[in-house]
Amino acid sequence: MPGEGFGELALLYNAPRAATITATEDSIVWKLDRGTFNHIVKDAAQRKREKYDSFLQGVPILQSIDPYERSALGDAVREERFKKDEYIIRQGQSGDKFFFINSGTAIATKNVAGSTEEQKVMDYEVGAYFGERALLTNDVRAANIIATSDETVCLTLERDTFIRLLGPLDEILKRNMDQYKKYT
Numbered sequence: 001m002p003g004e005g006f007g008e009l010a011l012l013y014n015a016p017r018a019a020t021i022t023a024t025e026d027s028i029v030w031k032l033d034r035g036t037f038n039h040i041v042k043d044a045a046q047r048k049r050e051k052y053d054s055f056l057q058g059v060p061i062l063q064s065i066d067p068y069e070r071s072a073l074g075d076a077v078r079e080e081r082f083k084k085d086e087y088i089i090r091q092g093q094s095g096d097k098f099f100f101i102n103s104g105t106a107i108a109t110k111n112v113a114g115s116t117e118e119q120k121v122m123d124y125e126v127g128a129y130f131g132e133r134a135l136l137t138n139d140v141r142a143a144n145i146i147a148t149s150d151e152t153v154c155l156t157l158e159r160d161t162f163i164r165l166l167g168p169l170d171e172i173l174k175r176n177m178d179q180y181k182k183y184t
Helices: 008-013 034-057 067-076 132-137 159-183
Strands: 078-083 087-089 097-103 106-111 118-124 144-147 151-158
Touching: 008 034, 034 067, 034 097, 067 159, 097 132, 097 159, 132 159, 151 159
Parallel strands: none
Antiparallel strands: 078 151, 087 144, 097 151, 106 118, 106 144
16 A cells, blocks of 8 residues: 555564565555664654653653663653643543643543532643553542643653553652542
8 A cells, every 4th residue: 555664673673574565566665775774763763762851851750760761761652632622531431541741731620429510620731740540559540631722742651661661750659649639
């Protein structure tokens, strides 16, 4: 299909080809040699790392991690964009991601028993994080998180990556979870 790629695993891992690709119609195929491919991949990874490094340095909870750990974190985060009033997290859903606000703002709301309206419980700005409670306790999401700026950009970590990279911070994260108790 137009725009499809193949052969990257052999180039990435310096391994033999795992499959044979045969054209089923006249085709134009572009190719990259191993050196060019590796340069492109490494350059993209370096740009991503640099893009997020200064942001991650400014996140208070990450002040205790060393530059290598921060670099690994920068490699692992994924960027997700949310429009104003879009739910980033919904209360009661299972949690599989941790979030940092890279740009924009959000609020936390809770569905309170006996009320049909959500109650605002917290504001989030650039550098704030959320979603750790569900990952640390294996519980469902305790609140809704809703984007409040025209575009809110979050950097996310999947559960396994969160545990692997932020495991040493779990005691700090658990201690900081105490701030949520006043809203339960």
